[in-house]
Amino acid sequence: MTAETINNNDLILRKDILGSRRFxxxxxxxxxxxxxxxxxxxxxxxxxxVNLLVVSDTSGLIFFPQGVALLFYGLAGTSVTLYLLTVILLDVGGGYNEFNKKTGQVKIFRWGFPGKNRRIELVYKLEDVQAVRAEIRDGLNPKRALYLRVKKQRDLPLTRVGEPMSLSDLENQGAELARFLQVPLEGL
Structure with a gap:
């Protein structure tokens, strides 16, 4: 969850989630x-x-096998670039978490890839929320994330994917959300 919070008379809490448009x-x-x-x-x-590069002259390389390998790496790198640009343009993973006491609903919204599931929108009743859970795992592959525990459902991730947030941010956001929803904070 990011720092942007909309709090309307303590009835609505909305957190915007940064998706693929990160540095x-x-x-x-x-x-x-x-x-x-x-x-x-x-x-x-x-x-x-013919030399097509400014930094060096590769026109003297033999096309088979060196030139073919260079073309393969070039196509692979360009494909990765096109994929990243598409994901950034579509803002895959971006969205928001909204907790609305007026309507009694929790809405988790994310953008996905084009197709049938482009808009991912999960709506639950506030009374079905059991707890806010913090997951902290250090080591080679660290993970710090917040989850929403809902009755008869799997835990719903609330934080963005990517680099783990600081421990103090995780604690503050988890405590703020648990206080707003009036449910326990687990895992800390």
Whole structure:
């Protein structure tokens, strides 16, 4: 959950979720674009025997097998770039969590990939919420996330996927949500 909170007379709590439009995805899209286009131009330079790169001369490479390998890496890097740009444009994973005491509902909304399930919207009754659960796992693959425990359902993730949030942010957001919903906070 992000810092943006809409609190209307203590009846509505809404947290916006950052999806794919985060700095790390932009960074890796740029890096893979530079690498992919560079390898692609190097492979094409070896095929056409004309230097297409500014930084070095690869026109002297033998096309088979070096040029073919460079073309393959170039296509792979460019494909990764196209995938990242598509995910960023569609804001996959972005959305919001809304807890509304007026309507008595919890709404979890996320954007997905195009198709039948582009809009992912889960709606539950506030009275079915049992607890807010914090999951903290340190080590090689750390995980810090908040979940909503709902009756007869699996735990619903409330925080974004990606780099783990700080322990103090996790505690503050979990406590704020548990206080708003008047349910226990588990896992801390």
């Amino acid at each position: 790390s995805n932009y960074f890796w899209a740029v890096i893979s674009a530079i690498g992919g286009i560079g390898f692609l131009l190097a492979g094409l330079s070896s095929y056409f025997r």
